[in-house]
Amino acid sequence: MTIRAVTWDAVGTLIAVAGTVGTTYAEVAAAQGVTVQAADLDARFPGAFKQTLARWPVPYGADDADARAFWDQVVRATFDIPLPDDLPGACYEAFANARYWRVLPGVREALALVAARGLPQAVVSNFDVRLPGLLVALGLGPFVTVITSAGVGAAKPDPAPLRTAARSLGVNVADLLHIGDSPTEDGGLAACGCRVWLVTGGIDPQALEQHL
Ligand SMILES: [Mg+2]
Numbered sequence: 001m002t003i004r005a006v007t008w009d010a011v012g013t014l015i016a017v018a019g020t021v022g023t024t025y026a027e028v029a030a031a032q033g034v035t036v037q038a039a040d041l042d043a044r045f046p047g048a049f050k051q052t053l054a055r056w057p058v059p060y061g062a063d064d065a066d067a068r069a070f071w072d073q074v075v076r077a078t079f080d081i082p083l084p085d086d087l088p089g090a091c092y093e094a095f096a097n098a099r100y101w102r103v104l105p106g107v108r109e110a111l112a113l114v115a116a117r118g119l120p121q122a123v124v125s126n127f128d129v130r131l132p133g134l135l136v137a138l139g140l141g142p143f144v145t146v147i148t149s150a151g152v153g154a155a156k157p158d159p160a161p162l163r164t165a166a167r168s169l170g171v172n173v174a175d176l177l178h179i180g181d182s183p184t185e186d187g188g189l190a191a192c193g194c195r196v197w198l199v200t201g202g203i204d205p206q207a208l209e210q211h212l
Helices: 021-031 038-055 064-079 087-094 107-116 131-137 160-169 187-192 205-211
Strands: 005-008 015-017 101-103 121-125 145-148 176-180 195-198
Touching (some): 005 160, 021 087, 064 087, 107 121, 121 160, 145 160, 176 187, 176 205
Parallel strands (some): 121 145
């Protein structure tokens, strides 16, 4: 089977939060005169995110307003204290800023390697409307398209986002190599016939060559 195009997950595969969610939220809060311990925020964040996601019409973030409404609830549950009205929005905006993200090791080399092979690339992510601008700001690409679950109305491992990307890339899903870090969200895409490579902590360009 020949790989004709590559799709990438975003968070955990191409990029990661530069510090932690807790340190970023605590920094944003401090600027508004609210003092909290980052470690307490980090301890509560996973549960706050999971519980909000569980009650949200899937997938969250169809547009900026929906993404803000979703994150307003995640942020309030994470802080678990009364907050100034504009603090949740400031936390949301922080993670639209490249300064709070980092590019994972090997990613720039890997993207260049795929491009040098002449293979078109796309991003297929369950993140939201902040993603396209973030990738531009971090200087990542070239991507034919950036597909988010909200834009398609279905989240990985549902195959719809991947199929949308394949159409934009001009290939069949079976011609794709999808690279991601989540065994469920990314690994589950193998069921629709693409090849999947699960990675952690960055991309080894030499290992990537063996998958192309
Ligand atoms: Mg991921």
